[in-house]
Amino acid sequence: MSETSVEETKPAAVIDPKDAPSLWTRIKRSDVWYSFTRSPVAIVAAIIVTIIVLASVFAPLISPQNPFNPAELNLMDGFSAPMEPNQFTGNVYWLGTDDQGRDIFSTILYGSRISLFVGVSAVLLAMVIGIVLGLVAGYRGGWADTIIMRIADVQLTFPSILIALLVFGIVRGLVPPDVRNDVAVWVLIVSIALSDWVQYARTVRGATLVERNKEYVQAARVIGVKPFTIMMRHVLPNVMGPVLVIATIGLALAIIAEATLSFLGVGMPKTTPSLGTLINTGQDFLFSGEWWILFFPAVALLALALSVNLLGDWLRDALNPKLR
Amino acid sequence: MIAFVLRRVFQSIIVLLIVGLIAFLMFRYVGDPIESLLGQERTFEDIANLRERLGLNDPFIVQYFNFLLGAVQGQFGISYRAGVPVSQLIAERLPATLELAFVSGLFALIGGVALGVYTALRRKGVIATTIMTASLIGVSLPTFLIGIALIWVFAVELQWLPSNGRGEVVAIGGWTTGFLTSSGRASLILPAITLGLFQMTLIMRLVRSEMLEVLRTDYIKFARARGLSARAVNFGHALKNTLIPVITITGLQLGSIVAFAIITETVFQWPGVGLMFINAINFVDIPVMATYLMLIAVFFVLVNLIVDLLYFAVDPRLRVERPSSK
Numbered sequence: 001m002s003e004t005s006v007e008e009t010k011p012a013a014v015i016d017p018k019d020a021p022s023l024w025t026r027i028k029r030s031d032v033w034y035s036f037t038r039s040p041v042a043i044v045a046a047i048i049v050t051i052i053v054l055a056s057v058f059a060p061l062i063s064p065q066n067p068f069n070p071a072e073l074n075l076m077d078g079f080s081a082p083m084e085p086n087q088f089t090g091n092v093y094w095l096g097t098d099d100q101g102r103d104i105f106s107t108i109l110y111g112s113r114i115s116l117f118v119g120v121s122a123v124l125l126a127m128v129i130g131i132v133l134g135l136v137a138g139y140r141g142g143w144a145d146t147i148i149m150r151i152a153d154v155q156l157t158f159p160s161i162l163i164a165l166l167v168f169g170i171v172r173g174l175v176p177p178d179v180r181n182d183v184a185v186w187v188l189i190v191s192i193a194l195s196d197w198v199q200y201a202r203t204v205r206g207a208t209l210v211e212r213n214k215e216y217v218q219a220a221r222v223i224g225v226k227p228f229t230i231m232m233r234h235v236l237p238n239v240m241g242p243v244l245v246i247a248t249i250g251l252a253l254a255i256i257a258e259a260t261l262s263f264l265g266v267g268m269p270k271t272t273p274s275l276g277t278l279i280n281t282g283q284d285f286l287f288s289g290e291w292w293i294l295f296f297p298a299v300a301l302l303a304l305a306l307s308v309n310l311l312g313d314w315l316r317d318a319l320n321p322k323l324r
Numbered sequence: 325m326i327a328f329v330l331r332r333v334f335q336s337i338i339v340l341l342i343v344g345l346i347a348f349l350m351f352r353y354v355g356d357p358i359e360s361l362l363g364q365e366r367t368f369e370d371i372a373n374l375r376e377r378l379g380l381n382d383p384f385i386v387q388y389f390n391f392l393l394g395a396v397q398g399q400f401g402i403s404y405r406a407g408v409p410v411s412q413l414i415a416e417r418l419p420a421t422l423e424l425a426f427v428s429g430l431f432a433l434i435g436g437v438a439l440g441v442y443t444a445l446r447r448k449g450v451i452a453t454t455i456m457t458a459s460l461i462g463v464s465l466p467t468f469l470i471g472i473a474l475i476w477v478f479a480v481e482l483q484w485l486p487s488n489g490r491g492e493v494v495a496i497g498g499w500t501t502g503f504l505t506s507s508g509r510a511s512l513i514l515p516a517i518t519l520g521l522f523q524m525t526l527i528m529r530l531v532r533s534e535m536l537e538v539l540r541t542d543y544i545k546f547a548r549a550r551g552l553s554a555r556a557v558n559f560g561h562a563l564k565n566t567l568i569p570v571i572t573i574t575g576l577q578l579g580s581i582v583a584f585a586i587i588t589e590t591v592f593q594w595p596g597v598g599l600m601f602i603n604a605i606n607f608v609d610i611p612v613m614a615t616y617l618m619l620i621a622v623f624f625v626l627v628n629l630i631v632d633l634l635y636f637a638v639d640p641r642l643r644v645e646r647p648s649s650k
Binding site: 157158159162165166168169170172256259260264265266279291294302306309 | 342350468476601617
């Protein structure tokens with residue numbers, strides 16, 4: 001965008017397709033990459049996030065046991081302290097085990113898998129809802145705009161955790177009791193997404209109002225492009241920058257929201273725990289001195305949420321032209 | 325001014341009607357009232373009678389109107405799980421939540437203003453920079469982890485303070501209070517800190533930045549030049565003029581305090597309405613959920629309205645008729 005390097009100013013016909021910069025070169029030449037290499041915080045955060053994401057994606061390969069397969073558990077291994085041989089079996093677990101003899105390291109791997117899945121899906125869903133409603137509100141205006149933005153205003157009055165709890169409760173009420181645990185993950189995604197779409201909708205609407213009156217949109221309208229195509233093809237790409245920033249910070253918030261709901265006992269069931277459920281379980285053992293059951297999942301949650309948050313902060317500054 | 329107040333009141337009523345509609349829809353369609361009130365052995369006649377008695381055959385608008393009428397009179401139906409009127413459940417538990425919210429609000433306000441003033445006046449000091457860094461970390465911690473950390477340190481390791489419940493309470497009329505017993509007061513400390521910490525950091529940062537702004541203005545320089553004592557300048561003139569945004573934020577945060585009380589009450593097993601709401605979700609106790617929703621909505625709308633009106637009381641500039649509006 002802002003770069004006008006020598007090659008780009010040459011007439012297009014002279015450039016051999018072979019010499020056209022590859023995707024990787026284009027990334028390396030971009031402003032965002034430059035600012036990334038200059039920010040140690042962003043690099044460290046990105047490394048931590050990458051490690052956690054890889055570890056949770058490949059959890060079944062990495063983890064020493066599948067903590068939710070009863071056949072692999074030995075009750076005698078229960079309550080092993082971290083790095084100490086178990087008093088009955090002599091097995092050593094890095095991060096200790098819980099009351100059932102589950103290896104805490106493995107539960108964390110599987111738990112962050114669920115936390116990440118719920119967080120990412122919730123953000124994607126919130127993004128889609130927010131973008132569509134924001135585009136419609138901004139491009140169409142009129143009564144659609146009034147209704148959508150009024151709902152958004154009313155919802156913004158209340159903290160999002162309250163909205164998520166409420167949606168969770170309602171959806172849970174609509175689902176037959178015997179499948180509630182199986183669909184918990186989807187119910188969670190929907191409730192976090194519905195508590196979070198307003199941000200996206202407001203941002204997209206604001207950006208759309210600006211883009212709507214620019215010449216390229218008017219030109220498209222004049223040659224008879226359909227409103228849907230204009231919104232998707234022309235307006236959307238130009239409002240994606242701020243949306244990406246919100247999505248990154250939103251991911252940290254979604255992960256914490258999921259952990260909070262699960263901690264409150266209204267999220268993931270104990271049979272398929274997320275990091276929040278693990279912390280909830282661990283709290284019961286705090287008083288009897290088995291601190292590691294709570295401590296390590298909490299550290300994992302903090303590392304994940306904090307790194308994503310720092311990445312979001314960096315991205316916001318990197319994409320903000322005023323700060324360049 | 326009157327036009328502004330009327331418009332705000334009108335908007336508040338609209339919000340309440342919408343929330344009421346959601347609560348009514350939950351009440352009417354999410355849980356089946358017939359299913360929950362009649363046992364297994366029921367005849368079609370029973371069902372028809374009950375439908376008629378509960379007014380389920382009336383038109384939608386009539387049902388909604390009756391629901392609102394009942395809600396205004398404090399009738400919110402009967403809890404599916406406890407079998408007692410929801411209004412009774414709420415009345416029993418509301419004092420616990422209000423006392424917790426009150427104490428943590430006070431903690432946030434006093435602590436926030438004190439630390440804010442301190443960090444603004446000693447901007448470069450070691451303690452001030454430490455406080456600022458700590459607050460940055462504190463903001464990004466989830467509430468429930470702060471509560472658990474406090475329990476771990478003060479209840480499990482040091483065993484100074486109780487970690488759950490309200491301790492002994494004294495009943496005064498319909499109100500139970502923990503203020504009058506030592507165990508009640510001790511039980512309040514950890515939950516109140518957990519709940520108020522986020523708000524405290526928020527107020528602290530706000531007071532700090534406002535103070536720094538005000539301390540740069542001419543009238544402060546002039547007050548110093550006149551030879552007023554540092555105390556009179558800092559507190560009599562500077563602090564006073566930072567309080568308008570502080571009032572707004574504190575007011576708006578009151579709503580969040582009540583909402584986040586859900587989390588704090590769960591961590592500390594505090595027997596308030598938040599814990600009741602979580603239990604209601606777990607057992608799909610729709611009347612309790614719907615009532616809690618309406619209660620919170622009324623509270624939020626009232627707080628927002630009061631904050632808006634307070635603006636007029638505090639900031640004389642807003643009371644002047646703007647010539648352009650004529």
